[in-house]
Amino acid sequence: MLAGCQVEHDQDNKKPNILLLALDDFGYNDLAINNGSDSPTPRLDAIAAQGVRFTRHYAESSCTASRVALLTGRYPARVGAHPYLNGIDHELMTLPDALGSEGYIRHMVGKWHTGDSHRESRPEYQGFDHWFGFINQLYLRGPHRSANYRRGKPTYINPWLENELGDLQQYEGHLTDILTDRALDVIKREQNPWFLYLSYYAPHTPIEPAARFSERYADDPAGRYQAMKDQLDSNIGRIIDWLTESGEIDNTMIIVVSDNGGTAKSWPSNLPFYGSKATYTEGGVRTPLLLSWPGHWPVGQQDDQIAMIFDLYPTILAALGKAQPEGLDGADLFDSDRPPRTLKWYSHGLYGDRYGVLSPDGQWRLNSWQGVTHQLFHESDFVRERPESRTAEHPQKVLQMRESMEQWIRSVTRVNGLTATAAENWTNYTGQAFRRSPMGGTHTLGLAFQRGAEQVAGGQRQTLAYQEGYIDISELAGSLRVLIDGHEAEVELPVNETCFSLVVQSQMVKTNMVFYRKESPSIKVVFVNGKQLEQFRYYNPKISSASPKNPLRITTGSAGWSMSSEMEPFVSTRALSEREIQEHVEPLLRASCHVGVNKPDK
Incomplete structure (x- = not known):
């Protein structure tokens, strides 16, 4: 040293x-x-x-x-x-x-x-x-x-x-x-x-x-x-x-x-x-x-x-x-x-879901692919032409390194601490523009809405969330229109809902990506109340020219649907899996609806 x-x-x-x-x-x-x-x-x-x-x-x-x-x-x-x-x-x-x-x-x-x-x-x-x-x-x-x-x-x-x-x-x-x-x-x-x-x-x-x-x-x-x-x-x-x-x-x-x-x-x-x-x-x-x-x-x-x-x-x-x-x-x-520290590597999306962990003493490396395949190597293996994994020999070490790493991934890819500014019938969220906005690559947005005592006048379409150039989510007569990355999707809300959660997971393929291929589609998956309703494949290689600093506006008014002003939208720079959404996102969103779900720790 x-x-x-x-x-x-x-x-x-x-x-x-x-x-x-x-x-x-x-x-x-x-x-x-x-x-x-x-x-x-x-x-x-x-x-x-x-x-x-x-x-x-x-x-x-x-x-x-x-x-x-x-x-x-x-x-x-x-x-x-x-x-x-x-x-x-x-x-x-x-x-x-x-x-x-x-x-x-x-x-x-x-x-x-x-x-x-x-x-x-x-x-x-x-x-x-x-x-x-x-x-x-x-x-x-x-x-x-x-x-x-x-x-x-x-x-x-x-x-x-x-x-x-x-x-x-x-x-x-x-x-x-x-x-x-x-x-x-x-x-x-x-x-x-x-x-x-x-x-x-x-x-x-x-x-x-x-x-x-x-x-x-x-x-x-x-x-x-x-x-x-x-x-x-x-x-x-x-x-x-x-x-x-x-x-x-x-x-x-x-x-x-x-x-x-x-x-x-x-x-x-x-x-x-x-x-x-x-x-x-x-x-x-x-x-x-x-x-x-x-x-x-x-x-x-x-x-x-x-x-x-x-x-x-x-x-x-x-x-x-x-x-x-x-x-x-x-x-x-x-x-x-x-002090010694654990070193971490993480990749996601078009580049494959994989991670690597190096122990603080530098003697052990755990590599994972898709969160399913795990390979553990000792320092002496680093110079071998085709090292064999020691996973079976050290299951507890693998489990400890894996659980710690997966928790770290969820934490660092979550976009916390957005700046909230109240306006009439809206809350504007700003800050962390490049991570907050669905521009390209992977992105997950989670919201929860409650039905207010008043109805929207004249049966008009109600805008629930909007960010110029990137997001436009609205509802009319129980039908949700979700426009993200220039692609519009329609899904039906469950009947007689007074509160619902919405999660939109996006994987956006753009021309500035090294691995871009014309035949590679973007993918959008829509979840309501933790259940996958639709998966859409579409092609939109162009990048929005709108500033990512444009605020994310979410309705908090008394008429129609609204999101609690005390709740921050869930945003992650990853495309979360269905299991992650159900286990880690859905309870957080539903808790804001006051439907008897205990609010989990953030």
Whole structure:
């Protein structure tokens, strides 16, 4: 454990620049110094030799989730990413937000992929002053007209890139070179202090190295992959060279991290560990992490303690002598009093229902698929080519880890603490817009309504819940019309009901999803009083242009149906199963109807 590395700054001291380098699909074995491989990474190895190399650093298993954790200091599931994300709620103080309050000029160059369901999810709304790059790799190929993106296969050659001003155009050259050129422009012209989040796409597929690098290696998948890493490493070297020549190297924090393990399809990126990207195996989530700050952080040190990608946010703030915001899951990596903690991974929706748990001592990993299949591995299994599950040998350990994890999932994906504002016959709910609104991915909305003493005049249709651009639920003569995600569904209420609960579970497929297919339908399931009435399949790949900040309005008037103003709507970023709805949601909703059901603990 490293200790005593925090630096106190007085007003006369110069604040350090911060260079945060994020690599894409760069596995543990892709860093030569980690495993003694022949990976061409001399410049990255040199950063490790001048700083601290973490040998047991964990990221998420995919791009978006890791970037969310990195920028928010939180588990991505807590932010609404599992791993598809609509956007980061503006109430959260991101790392660039925190650094902005310390006087930093904040730049993002490269891959965003941290939500693009609405303009308000872009980098300029998440704390960055300026950015240049691409919102989603699906938009690299183009061609585009204005901001009407054309989905296509990613490419490194002559990519389409944009900035915070909306300038979207094609650039000649190789993506890795272009991003490095822009990063150098930023650090050369900016006055101190600056924060640069340089998020490379390399060595993510497609494997398209520039000719000047590919000619150094064999013309086969392994050779081309080595060339991609060589080009990446050389470009990072260009930045280090300028910092050294300009005298800024000693006043610059350098952090290098990879978002997940490699695919291992072209080269053994994750050795000695089993598994690959998009899995919760050791090879899928154990990635390189380097920290270097000459004169402040240790030099040439290897740290074997468990670290997580969300620890970088509080570590940077602690190094500046600043307290971290409340609610972070991460901890300062240089804090000798940092307690052991259970690490968790979670995925849902189109990416499959699965989770992973690592015990606080790092010796046991439980992986689950669909909540049915459970595999338990010991630390000694992590390096085996095909490890066998030890589930049968340790049933109690499996049960304990499973129950704790499933409870955690229900808790962190629940959207609590919405801001309620009373209006005539309505209550408006605001806040946590990207998690609250059914924009894309998965979503569950639960409401309960009681029949009032007065009837709606003239037998008119009564609007029960409404959010402009996203939700319109109304009732007429015992028939419910449920419009969510642009799809209208009709269901009949039970006869003679004086109170009913309504749960709408949505799985929305959109064109900005990596796994989007034209033949993949969205699914909406409607439950009344805990029973599934209808399931609808429909196609609506377009994303609503309405602001997710639009309030959710729920009727609380005396005429017709109304929801108690004391009750908050149930919202989850998951598509809950029928069993979960019946066991955990329905009792909560029905309790508000005053029908003799004891109100459960939240």
